[in-house]
Amino acid sequence: MYAGPQYGPGPYPQQPGGFPGQYPPGQYPPGQYPSAQHPHTQRPHAQYPHDQHSGGKKEIPYGFQPKGAFASPGDDPKGRPVKPTLAKGLPPKLFGRFAQPDSEPGRLSWWDLIPTIPYLFIFIIIPMATMAILGDLDAAVELDPDQGDWGLEFGLNAVLFIAFLLAIAPIVGKSFIRSFRVFTHHAFAWLKLLAIPVLWVVTIVLNFIINVSLLAATGEEPEQSVNQLGVEAMIAAVPIWAALLIFGLIGPFVEEYFFRHLLVGKLSVHLNIWVCAAISVVVFAAIHVMTELFTASGVEIVIALAGYLTMSIVFTLTYIFSGRSLVFVWLLHAFNNVVAVLLLYFFGPVLDPSGTVLSFFSAGSVA
Secondary structure (H helix, E strand, O other), X not given: OOOOOOOOOOOOOOOOOOOOOOOOOOOOOOOOOHHHHOOOOOOOHHHOOOHHHOOOOOOXXXXXXXXXXXXXXXXXXXXXXXXXXXXXXOOOOOOHHHOXXXXXXXXXXXXXXXXXXXXXXXXXXXXXXXXXXXXXXXXXXXXXXXXXXXXXXXXXXXXXXXXXXXXXXHHHHHHHHHHHHHHOOOOOHHHHHHHHHHHHHHHHHHHHHHHHHHHHHHOOOOOOXXXXXXXXXXXXXXXXXXXXXXXXHHHHHHHHHHHHHHHHHHHHHOOEHHHHHHHHHHHHHHHOOHHHHHXXXXXXXXXXXXXXXXXXXXXXXXXXXXXXXXXXXHHHHHHHHHHHHHHHHHHHHHHOOOOHHHHHHOOOOOO
C-alpha cells in the first residue's frame, strides 16, 4: 500500500527533487519546460530576418543551397543529388540584408560542350582565323548597307541562334527556373523588375562619360563597330518583329548562357568568382569588336571596346548581385537590345543619320 505524502486541499507541498508546491507532479511553471531551455531549440528571431516576410519560411541566403538538390541535365547526366555548388570567393554574407537567394547554376559538365564547341568555332575561332588571314580587309566597305543580301545574312544568324537555343534549353531548363527565386523570395520582390530600366540608364550615362573622356584624351569621336554596322544593315532589311525576336530576345539569352551562366555561374564553382567575372567581361566585349582587334589601331580598338566593356561589366555585376540569376540578367540584356533595335529602326535614320549621337551614348548598340 502506498504510504507517500498525502495531498490535501490547497497548494501542493514541495517534493524532494520535484517542483514547487503550487504545481502538481508532471506540470511545469510557464517558460520552465525543460526543452525550452535547450540551446538547440532556442533561437533569436533576428537571426532569420526573412521569416517575417515569408510566413515563417526560412530563405536561402546567397551562396547556400538546400541539401539533396537535384541536378539538371547540365549538372549530372542521371539527375542524381549533387554537392552544393557554392561560388568560390564570395562570402554568403557579403551583401548583408540585401543578399539574394542563390539560383544554383550547377557545375560544368559534358552536356555543356554540346552547344559550347559549335559556338566557339562559329563565333570565335573561324572569325579570328578569317581576320588573321584577311587582316587588311576594308570592313567598312564590306558592310555597306547597300551592298550584299542582308536579309540572307539575317536569316543565317536567325537559324544559328534558334539552333543554339534548342540545344541549350534542355541543359539549362531547371537552373533557369531556379533563377526566378530572385523575384519570389519575399513580398513585392517583383518590384526588382524596375531595376532593369534603371540599370540601363546607368549604362547609358557611364558610356557617355567614358566616350566624352576618350574624345578629350584622343580627339577621336566614337564610331560604330563593324559588328554594329552589320546588325544595323540586317535590321533595315527585315521586319521589325523578326529583328526584335532574334536580336532582342533569343540572341541575348544565348549570349547570357555562355558568358554569364557558364563563365561566371558554373565556372565559379571551380575558380574565384571575381576571376570568372573578369574573364566574362573581357571575352564578351572582345567578341563584339573582333574585326577591330585585327584591323584597327590601338586607339580605335579602345574606342570600339568602351561601350561593350561598360555593358559587359553591368551585366556581369547584375548576374552576381542577383544571386547568379540567369533570368534577371537575360531580361536586362534583352531590354538593352530591344530598346536599341527600336531606336535604330524608327529614329536612327531620321534623327541621327550619321550614328554619332547614338554612338556617344551607345544607346543603339545591340550587344
